Amino acid sequence: MTLNRYFDNLEPTAEDAEIWRFMPLKYFEDLMANEELHFCRADLFRQDETEGIPPENYVRRVMRLRRFDPTDELELINQMGTLAQDREAFYVSCWHLYRHETLEMWQGFAKDGVAIRSQYNLLKSIMESMLDMAHMGLMRYGDKRLYQTGKVNVLQFINTKRKKFESEQEARAILWCPDPFDGGNRHFDINNVPHPRTLPENERHHWVANFKRRRIDTKALITGVIVSPFAETEVYEKARQWVEVRKHSYSVERSALAIP
Secondary structure, three states, rough: OOOOOOOOOOOOOOOEEEEEEEEHHHHHHHHHHOOOOEEEEEHOOOOOOOOOOOOOOHHHHOOOOOOOOHHHHHHHHHHHHHHHHHHHHHEEEEEEOOOOOHHHHHHHOOOOOOEEEEEHHHHHHHHHHHHHHHHHEEEOOOOOOHHHHHOOOOOHHOOEEHHHHHHOOOOEEEEEEEOOOOOOOOOOOOOOOOOOOOOOOOOOOOOOOOEEEOOOHHHHHHEEEEOOOOOHHHHHHHHHHHHOOOOOOOOOOEEEOOOO
16 A cells, blocks of 8 residues: 655655664564564553644644633634544554664663664555555654644644654654544543543543554564663573574674673
């Protein structure tokens, strides 16, 4: 299926740009054992509870909602709740657009784990083979670009994060898997009052998963494995064994930041 693009889609200048995916060892072992790529639902990212949701001031401006006007303030809450529910249809695999190694990335995402190396075009080719509606692109950081475009576009919001996350330099592979039976009103309470987030009592259908897993050819995706500078020797040995048993052609390397 052709990748879904949008008006503000951003990609690397070089199609073969190097990308890394940081992960704990257990996730790497799962990837190698099952040869499935893991996608997390956008509302479940623990690092940022505003994932996929624009700033309130932006929504207020685009929708022309007046501050302190009771009707407009209620509509703002309704719009924020709707967007919070819309993001639940997106499942994300996060990658790092590699420039150089940093301790910050290791500490934040794979302190005792590994990073798998790949290229943007290799991951893009895999995403193009998905049966789901899929998307690939680079993140934008800060809300400046949003105000320049002045649109309400969910894909743009899913690909925009706050400025403080800029060091992550994220490339995203995204599946869009909406629930066909969701009426879009799970942010309304029993008194028909909207809330800025979906309400726990308004449960999702049981088939709406927290994660998606998609079968892939790991040999077509992975070009190398780097072991965290904080990891014990056991992590290196386990990663090496998996690469060997799967007959991948590269060698497992230790991080260049590891103390000799």
